[in-house]
Amino acid sequence: MGPCAATDPTNVTEPSLYLQGIPHDRFARLRARPDLAWHPYESDGFWAVSRHADVRHVSRNPELFSSAIGHTNLWDLEADALEARRSLIDTDAPDHTRLRRLVARAFTPKNIRRWESTVRAIAAELLDEFTAQGGGDWVDMVAAPLPIQVILTMLGVPTEDAAYLVELSNYLVEGTGDAQSIPPDAFGNTTDLRLLPFNSPASHALFEYGEGMRQRRRVDPQDDLVSHLVQAESEGEQISRSEYRNMFHLLVFAGNETTRTAISHGAMALAANPHEWQRVLDDPALIDSATEEILRWATPVMHMRRTATADTELAGTSIAKGDKVVMWYASANRDEAVFEDPFRFDAGRANRDHFAFGGGGPHLCLGAFLARLEVAVLLEEMAKRSIWLEQTSDPQRARSNFVHGVLSVDMRPKRAP
Amino acid sequence: MDLGEGLVPVAVDQGLCVGGGICEMLEPAVFELDDDTVISSVIGDGLLPRSRAEAVVNRCPAQAISIAEQEQ
Numbered sequence A: 001m002g003p004c005a006a007t008d009p010t011n012v013t014e015p016s017l018y019l020q021g022i023p024h025d026r027f028a029r030l031r032a033r034p035d036l037a038w039h040p041y042e043s044d045g046f047w048a049v050s051r052h053a054d055v056r057h058v059s060r061n062p063e064l065f066s067s068a069i070g071h072t073n074l075w076d077l078e079a080d081a082l083e084a085r086r087s088l089i090d091t092d093a094p095d096h097t098r099l100r101r102l103v104a105r106a107f108t109p110k111n112i113r114r115w116e117s118t119v120r121a122i123a124a125e126l127l128d129e130f131t132a133q134g135g136g137d138w139v140d141m142v143a144a145p146l147p148i149q150v151i152l153t154m155l156g157v158p159t160e161d162a163a164y165l166v167e168l169s170n171y172l173v174e175g176t177g178d179a180q181s182i183p184p185d186a187f188g189n190t191t192d193l194r195l196l197p198f199n200s201p202a203s204h205a206l207f208e209y210g211e212g213m214r215q216r217r218r219v220d221p222q223d224d225l226v227s228h229l230v231q232a233e234s235e236g237e238q239i240s241r242s243e244y245r246n247m248f249h250l251l252v253f254a255g256n257e258t259t260r261t262a263i264s265h266g267a268m269a270l271a272a273n274p275h276e277w278q279r280v281l282d283d284p285a286l287i288d289s290a291t292e293e294i295l296r297w298a299t300p301v302m303h304m305r306r307t308a309t310a311d312t313e314l315a316g317t318s319i320a321k322g323d324k325v326v327m328w329y330a331s332a333n334r335d336e337a338v339f340e341d342p343f344r345f346d347a348g349r350a351n352r353d354h355f356a357f358g359g360g361g362p363h364l365c366l367g368a369f370l371a372r373l374e375v376a377v378l379l380e381e382m383a384k385r386s387i388w389l390e391q392t393s394d395p396q397r398a399r400s401n402f403v404h405g406v407l408s409v410d411m412r413p414k415r416a417p
Numbered sequence B: 001m002d003l004g005e006g007l008v009p010v011a012v013d014q015g016l017c018v019g020g021g022i023c024e025m026l027e028p029a030v031f032e033l034d035d036d037t038v039i040s041s042v043i044g045d046g047l048l049p050r051s052r053a054e055a056v057v058n059r060c061p062a063q064a065i066s067i068a069e070q071e072q
Ligand code: HEM
Pocket: A059, A088, A089, A090, A100, A147, A151, A250, A251, A254, A255, A256, A258, A259, A262, A295, A299, A300, A301, A304, A356, A357, A358, A359, A360, A361, A362, A363, A364, A365, A366, A367, A368, A370, A371
């Protein structure tokens, strides 16, 4: 990226742009042009897909737009690194279908509902502590711990180890930015960092932990996700060591930063739009639409990338085999052709066709119903306690074009205005 | 066969299904995920009013559901 990336008004990848929030004006210009823009990136570039309909097209045509070639992030990984790091998210059918089925059962809407009371107990405890303390950093006190505690419970991680995995997860979040606070050999790591997810030694520690759990569950299966994966393996289904550890890693990580981001932006939106929170309090039936609106508003994952498997055409633009194609959910979720008044936070919005979980297709977020449950239950518990939020600091935003992260934002519970 | 007004038969391509369970959530009387394989299949007569059939076809992330336009 050249030195003028931040001032070039067509650039949407310069990470520092995102310190001020999503560069919506730039995306609006991309949506307004009739074709796709070729966006320079490092020594190459990608087709920037910004409209809702075009994102849907790419997302729903996985034979044309592959997840297994190069990488699903903007930059390509070298072949050995891609092989070592490949998880569900970087595969195409039939590998994808096989791996996804190993975990799909636990995440169906029907089965996710069984976790409601667990999620509610965790949310209630965090909110009670938040109010008892008179507020504080919302990310640290509520948004971050809720999803990690939920997924660790589902995986079957014993409570005494939860703090360690939370610590690992926090180091991984660092690995998505450009500052790593731990040395390459932390946690006894000897693997080349290139071969580890997020180039982080914390990934090595997470792999080791996952391997230990696998061995314990082999001899003593429980009713948890790790046991299900181990059983699938013993029942002759195909899951390799590398697939297992990348799956464990993905399950620990994928739902954390994302759900935390949704809950952080959700709190900011409710604090900034108290009349919308009033609507929810007046009519609890709006919890569902408010949840979807928070997801649209937050768009925690701002893009995913695919790679064209053949010459094709989209929006009158010729795409060549091998070209990178990047779906900007951050833009599709503000597409004025689909969402009326897209920059308004509307807790009762009827249109729920947002792409926070991707634009459809086989990679649609595995945890979508879990994330929805977490946000909805949190809203319900806030409503039950009549918690109104007042934002008392500016958010500290992540320097990232990928996750719409909030590192910290102070909130205070207040009385109804 | 007379399908009644506006009712259409739906079918699942089990090779494509990724087991997300959206069909089962939307239309529990017509779709069921197998407990072991986590693959959806059509249960009962598999008939839905066309608009609801189209909705579930559109919501299935894997394009595994289709409206089976049967030869009469
Ligand atoms: C608000 C929270 C969340 C957001 C915004 C989010 C967003 C996404 C997005 C955009 C994708 C890629 C979709 C695509 O490529 O088409 C994805 C995939 C995925 N998500 Fe989530 N996610 C969230 C929560 C979760 C949770 C709680 C889990 C729990 C385990 C999870 C697990 C996964 C997995 C495993 C994949 C890969 C699926 C595949 O490739 O088949 N996510 N998510």
